[in-house]
Amino acid sequence: MSSLQEKPLDKLADMVFNVLWQDQLELWAAVRKKMDSAGSDAVRTAFEGARSRFLSGPFKDHLEVRWGMSICMHCNDDNIEKNGLAFVAPNGDGLEFNQCLNCRVGLLYSLQSAKARLDTYAIALGKPNQFNKMSIYWDAIVPDSLKPFQPLYEVIDEGKWIATVSYDRNMVPRFLPTESMVFGTSRSDSALWKEQASPGLTEAVNALAASAKHQIEVALVIR
Numbered sequence: 001m002s003s004l005q006e007k008p009l010d011k012l013a014d015m016v017f018n019v020l021w022q023d024q025l026e027l028w029a030a031v032r033k034k035m036d037s038a039g040s041d042a043v044r045t046a047f048e049g050a051r052s053r054f055l056s057g058p059f060k061d062h063l064e065v066r067w068g069m070s071i072c073m074h075c076n077d078d079n080i081e082k083n084g085l086a087f088v089a090p091n092g093d094g095l096e097f098n099q100c101l102n103c104r105v106g107l108l109y110s111l112q113s114a115k116a117r118l119d120t121y122a123i124a125l126g127k128p129n130q131f132n133k134m135s136i137y138w139d140a141i142v143p144d145s146l147k148p149f150q151p152l153y154e155v156i157d158e159g160k161w162i163a164t165v166s167y168d169r170n171m172v173p174r175f176l177p178t179e180s181m182v183f184g185t186s187r188s189d190s191a192l193w194k195e196q197a198s199p200g201l202t203e204a205v206n207a208l209a210a211s212a213k214h215q216i217e218v219a220l221v222i223r
């Protein structure tokens, strides 16, 4: 932890986007601590800079690809898992959750015929299956239409993408189950979002709030 504290905010933000620290929650705890001394604006500026460096750097060639994720931009490996397709159109297009199992980053690609365009870039928090046996990812990059819903999180249960979760300023969650993401709707439809979730998902999100409070606090500031 002490070595993290010595790093400047810009560097810590780059480490988040590029998954350069194994324990992301530890990394976020260091960012949260810096927020007390450097202030919210400095944290927001650091993450804006890191996001644009990431988009124009390692991520540039992955914004639009054929078919979806095949090689990870971080580890160049093909240890890729597909976790589900939402908003499925009659022709089979939709929004697909792809992830690199090595780096634990999720890429949501909007598929149109063979073309896959980036919708959301998500980074896993904690250990695999840490939250009531589910894995939770923070959405680091989202489409403009979803910005009012930030901070956003994706939930994977037994290899299946089951929901997107949004927190309000009071850290009260709202839920969009993947099964509600049907053709003709979009994640930015407020009507799709529910205050209640299944008991299992509620427990997972409670576990996230308990162990990732620092992360959520910073995510609320940088949204």
Ligand SMILES: [Zn+2]
Pocket (backbone or CB within 6 Å): 072, 073, 074, 075, 076, 077, 100, 101, 102, 103, 104
């Ligand atoms: Zn990877």
